[in-house]
Amino acid sequence: MTNKELESRLIDFAIKVLSLVKSLPEDRVTNHLCGQLLRSATSPALNYGEALGAESKKDFVHKLGVVLKELRESFNCLRILSGSGYLPEDHPVTKECNELISIFVKSIETTKRNMK
Numbered sequence: 801m802t803n804k805e806l807e808s809r810l811i812d813f814a815i816k817v818l819s820l821v822k823s824l825p826e827d828r829v830t831n832h833l834c835g836q837l838l839r840s841a842t843s844p845a846l847n848y849g850e851a852l853g854a855e856s857k858k859d860f861v862h863k864l865g866v867v868l869k870e871l872r873e874s875f876n877c878l879r880i881l882s883g884s885g886y887l888p889e890d891h892p893v894t895k896e897c898n899e900l901i902s903i904f905v906k907s908i909e910t911t912k913r914n915m916k
Contacts, residue, residue: 803852806903810845810867813900816893817841817874824886833877840873844900857915861908868904871897 801809821834844867851863878894881887887894 801903807845807848807852810848810900813893813896814842814845816896820887820891820893824881829884830881830886833881837874837877837881840870840877841897843867843870844874857911861911861915864904864908864911868901868908871901871904875901 817837821830821838824830824834847863847867847870851860851867854860854863875894875897878887878891878897882889882891882894
């Protein structure tokens with residue numbers, strides 16, 4: 801997968817989360833969790849753009865780590881929404897988030913290995 805394809809996938813993920821949040825009922829639970837989810841799910845695409853402009857391999861790894869952190873936060877918000885009955889456990893957005901986490905874990909591992 802190219803950098804451009806991965807960046808597009810992160811943007812698509814953010815857009816899917818936006819649509820998901822719009823579709824959920826408004827109550828205290830969703831207002832709280834969806835606010836957090838909106839921040840954490842839109843952040844990876846923006847931070848990945850920053851990573852592509854990194855000044856060094858170390859900076860690149862650091863910025864990929866921020867992307868991974870935000871994806872994990874999004875995944876946990878989605879799991880909480882699922883566990884609370886707002887989403888099915890196998891929701892496609894949750895699956896996509898998990899796949900993106902796996903991609904970034906491997907990317908960080910590979911980059912660190914190549915730095916040695």
